[in-house]
Amino acid sequence: MAKKSVIARNEKRKALVEKYAAKREELKKAGDYEALQKLPRDSSPSRVRxxxxxxxxxxxxxxxxxxxxxxxxxxxxxxxxxxxxxxxx
Structure with a gap:
């Protein structure tokens, strides 16, 4: 069984991904990669396990x-x- 803190951290990442999904998509379409970098790291879908x-x-x-x-x-x-x-x- 994984530690509760590891599971909770992953759930927190899932919530951030959901929260910033529209904004990330918008910035990608605009090609504004500098603004994309300023978003929280954990808002990237690839960080969810x-x-x-x-x-x-x-x-x-x-x-x-x-x-x-x-x-x-x-x-x-x-x-x-x-x-x-x-x-x-």
């Missing part, structure tokens, strides 16, 4: 499900993910 919704793990996250590989496997084996089953051939 995809994290597991259950554990907060930042690596090995399947974006389609929002789960890290360990939780995905566990839930799939328990039959809690609809349409997912173990492959066998």
């Amino acid at each position: 995809t994290r597991c919704v259950l554990t907060g793990r930042g690596r090995g996250v399947y974006e389609k499900y929002g789960l890290c590989r360990q939780m995905f496997r566990q839930l799939a084996l328990e039959g809690k993910l609809p349409g997912v089953r173990k492959a066998s051939w």
Whole structure:
């Protein structure tokens, strides 16, 4: 499980991205890169990390499900993910 502070920091970044999205788009269209640099760093979408919704793990996250590989496997084996089953051939 990731530290609560790391998860909270990522949530704060998501909020900033949402807040400044329109302004960033406007400045990019105008080509005003100097004004774009003056916006908060965390308002850039590339600084947001995809994290597991259950554990907060930042690596090995399947974006389609929002789960890290360990939780995905566990839930799939328990039959809690609809349409997912173990492959066998």
